[in-house]
């Protein structure tokens with residue numbers, strides 16, 4: 252009885268919707284006496300629109316019955332307000348339920364809600380805004396690579412040799428733009444390891460905002476007599492436009508010293524020297540790849556969070572300089588260097604694929620095989636942008652001092668060297684549990700930061716060490732399958 256009641260209620264609902272929505276065409280009735288719901292306009296769609304109000308299905312109201320249009324790009328095809336009725340030519344026997352609006356991306360662009368080319372959090376900027384303009388990218392010399400690396404470079408070098416085609420005559424379809432990076436903003440951030448300068452970079456090869464974490468606390472001092480060149484971004488210190496004010500420059504981080512309500516000195520775009528006195532060790536640099544799981548939610552499947560923390564900690568350690576003579580006291584200078592933080596999540600395969608790879612790993616596959624099973628390479632990362640950022644910071648350039656690179660990954664060293672970065676030393680990144688096994692004190696934290704004895708397993712900045720079965724497997728695969736330069740005999744469970 253109840254079943255019959257609900258069935259009959261359902262039947263009358265459908266009949267009502269049919270009555271409201273069916274075109275005025277005679278339609279065959281079913282054996283229950285209800286017309287078939289084969290209208291082009293789905294009654295359920297209309298019911299949803301009526302139930303939830305126009306704000307939910309606003310765009311559906313721009314759809315209606317129209318004679319089918321042969322060419323969807325015909326005048327008025329997308330804009331129903333422009334529709335002036337059908338012509339003889341258009342006339343078709345069948346009504347079709349079609350959309351008369353442009354694609355959503357086009358509509359947003361027309362309304363000024365979608366930026367054409369500004370990647371900064373999707374917000375449109377006025378063309379006059381000095382922060383928007385990209386015409387002050389660093390001079391080409393800073394970006395020159397030693398060997399031709401792109402189609403355009405190869406083409407232009409061949410053509411200039413033959414002397415027949417000018418550089419700019421290369422067909423644009425064949426040229427990839429030379430990589431340019433630009434530091435959009437820089438700011439001071441206090442961390443458990445001391446203050447750092449966070450730099451945000453844009454580039455013309457991908458849509459990611461790559462970062463540089465610069466450790467150079469000597470820049471806070473007013474002492475201009477120091478011999479060590481500051482680690483500063485050339486593109487940031489450049490003047491971006493004639494209309495740029497001092498406040499514009501300061502707001503984007505182009506200032507010197509410590510910014511405060513009484514200290515506001517804009518930087519000058521002068522070329523900084525990259526020559527450091529010989530007795531000063533080269534800056535310590537790490538090229539770090541994004542790992543949301545390890546760095547943000549404290550995953551202990553990998554040691555990425557710990558590595559980021561450890562890298563900043565090591566770079567920030569004061570440098571003890573050898574004393575010129577036995578009687579002299581050793582001098583110390585503040586630690587200096589940088590972490591370039593690349594948005595290449597999951598070794599370049601992205602977070603979604605990495606998460607799927609984790610499930611395959613739980614089924615027993617290692618990190619490399621899991622990537623391959625998902626149709627990815629074992630490692631899809633590139634280091635051209637990292638090299639360009641280092642050059643912009645004056646690190647590892649041909650003329651200046653080299654860098655000491657914190658890594659166990661030989662591919663990374665080679666890739667950076669291919670990009671022209673001068674690496675004078677590879678400094679290993681030993682996992683903290685491995686260091687502890689070797690009797691190394693691993694909680695040597697900065698004054699004022701998190702104190703020794705941070706809980707184990709905390710992978711965030713200022714945290715302790717990562718451990719566990721998953722991490723063991725992860726590290727073993729890196730050593731055994733990816734050639735990482737760590738000795739497994741140092742591992743706690745070996």
Ligand SMILES: Nc1nc2c(ncn2[C@@H]2O[C@H](COP(=O)(O)OP(=O)(O)OP(=O)(O)O)[C@@H](O)[C@H]2O)c(=O)[nH]1
Pocket residue numbers: 538539540541542543552553555558595596597598599600605608609618622657658659660663680729735
């Ligand atoms: N595909 C995949 N990526 C992972 C996994 N675990 C961590 N990653 C990513 O690995 C990257 C870090 O690379 P690693 O191979 O750990 O280290 P590396 O940068 O090559 O080498 P080091 O300089 O010695 O640290 C980050 O982008 C992480 O997101 C995993 O299980 N699968």
